Amino acid sequence: MRHHLILRVITKLLVGTIFLFALYVQFHGDYSPGGGFQAGVIMAAGFIIYGLVFTLDKAQQVFPPWLVHKLIALGVLLYAGTGIYSLFAGYAYLDYAALDPHHPEHGQHYGILIVELGVGITVTAVMVAVYYAFASRAPILSDEDW
């Protein structure tokens, strides 16, 4: 795809902005619309547009498949682990007050941030993994057939 100059320049400009927006949606989810699911999809879209324009190999150099596969599980573990931590701290499962027993409200805040981060990691990794799985299979049609 060396010849798509405009696409490459625009993508270079956009990818950073997309990641920044994803992080904003992720960590500002308590105050504005957004959260882990939305941020995960936006983050994945950033990697996917990079892969579409600069070939799959380049995208996999940035975000290697083995890391993606580990992150799929890490997000769920982070979420479930928060619940198990609150069990050990003497609270009910997923009762975020356990994270800051003196200020239960702050605990809720931390809990929501951690849990949303877990959701975001899993959603990003699943979306990117699905894209890799589809894109890394050899297409039946060559470029000329289109």
Added chain:
Amino acid sequence: MDAVDVAFTEAAVGAGISTVLMLGTLALTARSERSSSRSSFVPLLAVLVTGAALVYGTLDMPSFGQSDAPAQTHVGPDYLERIPHEVGVPNAVTAILASYRGYDTLGETAVVFAAGIGVLMLISGLRTRRRKEEDDPDTGGSA
């Protein structure tokens, strides 16, 4: 509660991911469909019965935007009243999703996880198996 969050998700998924996956599938599949010899009567019946059941199910639902629907009369106001002093997060949707409905969201994340693993097993597994099949004749030929 005007759940902008949901609209946001749909927009991101619809604009960002679905198109790419659709194109990916198009590139992977052949252009013409193989003709089927089986009759389509049973599948058609199954679809009609399921559709009719779903439509029947919606008849009992309160009409769209109705102000005295159960969700508007006690569940919604109750949450809106509790959230400021129990959770202290301005976005009520996030507070309900992550805190009051933490179990559901954990389940939802597990579903995303399971779906991802399923797709990986279906698609990537096939690729390695094919590669092995391609490799086998080569090694057999050289030996």
